Amino acid sequence: xxxxxxxxxxxxxxxxxxxxxxxxxxxxxxxxxxxxxxxxxxxxxxxxxxxxxxxxxxxxxxxxxxxxxxxxxxxxxxxxxxxxxxxxxxxxxxxxxxxxxxxxxxxxxxxxxxxxxxxxxxxxxxxxxxxxxxxxxxxxxxxxxxxxxxxxxxxxxxxxxxxxxxxxxxxxxxxxxxxxxxxxxxxxxxxxxxxxxxxxxxxxxxxxxxxxxxxxxxxxxxxxxxxxxxxxxxxxxxxxxxxxxxxxxxxxxxxxxx
Amino acid sequence: xxxxxxxxxxxxxxxxxxxxxxxxxxxxxxxxxxxxxxxxxxxxxxxxxxxxxxxxxxxxxxxxxxxxxxxxxxxxxxxxxxxxxxxxxxxxxxxxxxxxxxxxxxxxxxxxxxxxxxxxxxxxxxxxxxxxxxxxxxxxxxxxxxxxxxxxxxxxxxxxxxxxxxxxxxxxxxxxxxxxxxxxxxxxxxxxxxxxxxxxxxxxxxxxxxxxxxxxxxxxxxxxxxxxxxxxxxxxxxxxxxxxxxxxxxxxxxxxxxxxxxxxxxxxx
Numbered sequence: 410x411x412x413x414x415x416x417x418x419x420x421x422x423x424x425x426x427x428x429x430x431x432x433x434x435x436x437x438x439x440x441x442x443x444x445x446x447x448x449x450x451x452x453x454x455x456x457x458x459x460x461x462x463x464x465x466x467x468x469x470x471x472x473x474x475x476x477x478x479x480x481x482x483x484x485x486x487x488x489x490x491x492x493x494x495x496x497x498x499x500x501x502x503x504x505x506x507x508x509x510x511x512x513x514x515x516x517x518x519x520x521x522x523x524x525x526x527x528x529x530x531x532x533x534x535x536x537x538x539x540x541x542x543x544x545x546x547x548x549x550x551x552x553x554x555x556x557x558x559x560x561x562x563x564x565x566x567x568x569x570x571x572x573x574x575x576x577x578x579x580x581x582x583x584x585x586x587x588x589x590x591x592x593x594x595x596x597x598x599x600x601x602x603x604x605x606x607x608x609x610x611x612x613x614x615x616x617x618x619x620x621x622x623x624x625x626x627x628x629x630x631x632x633x634x635x636x637x638x639x640x641x642x643x644x645x646x647x648x649x650x651x652x653x654x655x656x657x658x659x660x661x662x663x664x665x666x667x
Numbered sequence: 668x669x670x671x672x673x674x675x676x677x678x679x680x681x682x683x684x685x686x687x688x689x690x691x692x693x694x695x696x697x698x699x700x701x702x703x704x705x706x707x708x709x710x711x712x713x714x715x716x717x718x719x720x721x722x723x724x725x726x727x728x729x730x731x732x733x734x735x736x737x738x739x740x741x742x743x744x745x746x747x748x749x750x751x752x753x754x755x756x757x758x759x760x761x762x763x764x765x766x767x768x769x770x771x772x773x774x775x776x777x778x779x780x781x782x783x784x785x786x787x788x789x790x791x792x793x794x795x796x797x798x799x800x801x802x803x804x805x806x807x808x809x810x811x812x813x814x815x816x817x818x819x820x821x822x823x824x825x826x827x828x829x830x831x832x833x834x835x836x837x838x839x840x841x842x843x844x845x846x847x848x849x850x851x852x853x854x855x856x857x858x859x860x861x862x863x864x865x866x867x868x869x870x871x872x873x874x875x876x877x878x879x880x881x882x883x884x885x886x887x888x889x890x891x892x893x894x895x896x897x898x899x900x901x902x903x904x905x906x907x908x909x910x911x912x913x914x915x916x917x918x919x920x921x922x923x924x925x926x927x928x929x930x931x932x933x934x935x936x
Contacts, residue, residue: 565760568728569760570773571823572754574778576776576823583773588763664764664765664803664805
């Protein structure tokens with residue numbers, strides 16, 4: 410064993426992760442050039458990059474991205490607040506739980522895309538519709554995980570808080586919610602994923618702006634480079650969301666790792 | 668610290684949980700005993716005799732289904748309202764997402780004490796249990812003995828009239844237990860607080876208590892009420908005192924019979 414551990418690239422998860430991406434892109438580029446496949450079916454990575462840059466520079470892709478992000482996160486924010494509050498209410502009152510169990514059992518397994526036609530009839534295709542579909546996607550995982558998290562709270566902690574003089578409201582704020590945070594966060598991960606899917610799907614069906622709308626349009630006019638460019642933006646969005654969640658998870662979970 | 672003059676009197680106190688399925692459960696049958704102000708009273712008895720139930724009744728978290736629980740101000744010789752109490756738990760029950768300092772300051776925060784003031788008080792309490800330097804650690808980073816010292820600081824910082832100790836060292840190893848018993852004995856003597864200690868350990872009861880209440884096997888009754896007149900301050904050296912071994916033998920004999928009965932009841936023979 411040497412005193413100075415030497416850096417082995419193949420033992421570094423970052424190198425492995427990013428390296429595999431670069432490798433696939435290079436192989437793709439080379440294979441496409443060698444076989445001369447029609448770029449209508451499979452454009453080369455270099456062509457996609459050009460399309461991507463052009464769309465950002467002149468094609469308003471940035472506006473589409475911001476619009477989609479706004480739709481996802483506005484609905485998600487409502488789902489987070491309502492889901493956590495409702496979840497705590499459900500887990501602290503057996504009457505509310507009895508009622509909610511019924512509705513959650515009925516609505517949670519329902520694929521939310523099936524609600525798109527009805528929501529369009531009710532709300533049209535504008536902002537309220539997008540907000541609602543995004544909210545619907547996120548709220549059930551958050552609510553269900555909040556209920557699970559609160560239920561798993563150590564009763565000894567509630568007793569200790571009561572002993573120190575906590576009233577019911579303080580028990581909720583200072584014991585039940587903090588102890589449910591790891592579970593709530595698991596729900597946030599799932600919920601945000603569903604929100605992204607639903608908003609992009611809804612944009613593909615009815616949107617005029619947004620990444621989903623742009624993707625659908627590009628497909629209709631056989632601009633395959635643009636289709637890939639939008640997919641890359643969506644993939645990058647996925648990576649960014651996952652990494653930000655990892656970071657927040659780490660911050661919130663300091664006490665678990667310490 | 669202002670010493671409380673409130674005593675707790677139990678007369679024929681019992682608690683029976685109503686039947687959910689099958690028989691109703693008698694957690695405590697008929698306990699008669701008093702807890703005098705400024706004194707440490709230990710409650711000892713076999714598993715399931717209702718020791719902890721008794722503590723929860725004192726605390727007000729459970730209501731007796733028979734008998735009377737009275738709080739009496741000895742100074743005024745008049746009934747008093749339920750005095751301030753804090754509990755130290757066998758399972759520590761520290762909030763894992765809070766630091767040592769935040770755990771100890773938790774009760775003061777609930778009371779609305781301003782942050783600088785509650786942190787100053789918490790730091791003093793942490794110092795009293797010899798944990799200075801660990802204020803920003805999380806419970807998970809501490810040993811069992813250290814965690815229970817945080818539990819003790821968290822209870823003492825509330826300046827309770829009555830300190831409730833529910834098998835506080837039950838989850839600790841024998842060596843840690845010895846050290847903490849001495850430390851607790853010192854802290855309780857210094858603070859002059861009334862304390863009720865529920866324990867399985869005869870040694871712990873004798874080292875810490877002014878009076879030992881021995882309870883019977885389930886359903887729990889009080890079978891003996893023994894004054895401990897060994898000199899203070901007590902420490903491990905007290906266990907060498909001839910008075911100590913006489914008292915140990917007496918309590919052990921009482922308990923052995925009760926534990927045997929508990930075993931017979933449990934196995935149904």
